[in-house]
């Protein structure tokens with residue numbers, strides 16, 4: 001499939017994304033002389049580096065893993081826009097304002113800046129700990145369809161990119177990663193629990209309604225939409241209590257959305273309790289970050 005054909009397919013696969021708030025379709029260099037159009041624009045890209053284990057490569061000294069986050073920015077002849085994995089290298093990135101999910105057609109696009117894409121294994125994770133192998137990019141294939149590898153409604157925050165140690169004799173072994181994009185992107189909004197709830201409670205505070213009305217309005221604008229509401233707590237208290245509280249909070253947000261015109265059938269609620277922290281539970285500020293309800297809006 002030519003690059004141009006691929007770009008068109010991506011557009012057709014998720015036409016409704018263009019209407020999502022703060023997401024605008026945009027075209028990016030694919031690092032190999034072509035380009036790729038992403039329906040959700042800059043939002044699509046992985047936002048943070050979680051970990052980087054450089055492999056053996058003459059270029060590793062110059063590599064900075066952050067270059068693989070944010071929008072694809074490869075320019076021909078300039079080689080500071082990407083990170084070189086190196087032979088056996090491994091990079092883990094995280095989406096913060098979006099998430100990877102299975103939509104029709106390809107779901108994940110790895111911007112690799114070499115003429116021949118080196119064999120690189122890709123896996124995805126919800127929590128950064130348990131991983132699902134979703135395939136390999138190699139040759140001219142840099143888009144992956146996660147269909148059949150994951151449950152249909154699942155969303156993933158983490159992507160791991162690992163060099164396959166296939167061509168380690170080359171001076172610049174290992175894939176050169178400019179950016180990682182979730183094509184079938186869900187937009188993710190994180191609500192601070194303190195804004196929505198009193199401590200230990202699952203009844204919405206009066207002040208919560210304004211932000212949640214905005215969320216309801218953004219969902220109702222789409223004819224084909226799914227919403228996943230995830231409740232999360234800090235690590236204070238027992239696991240069981242935290243799971244119950246986080247579920248009750250996610251359900252309270254779901255009830256508010258249905259009361260404000262969102263069809264109940266499109267809403268899923270999950271209580272994760274304390275198992276998916278955004279930060280270590282070591283300071284008051286970090287623990288506050290972990291107390292949250294996340295809303296993933298998946299269009300298409």
Ligand SMILES: [Ca+2]
Pocket residue numbers: 042043044045046047095096097098
């Ligand atoms: Ca992003």
Ligand SMILES: [Ca+2]
Pocket residue numbers: 102103104105106107145146147184
């Ligand atoms: Ca797919």
Ligand SMILES: [Ca+2]
Pocket residue numbers: 067068069070071072073074081082177178179
């Ligand atoms: Ca880059």
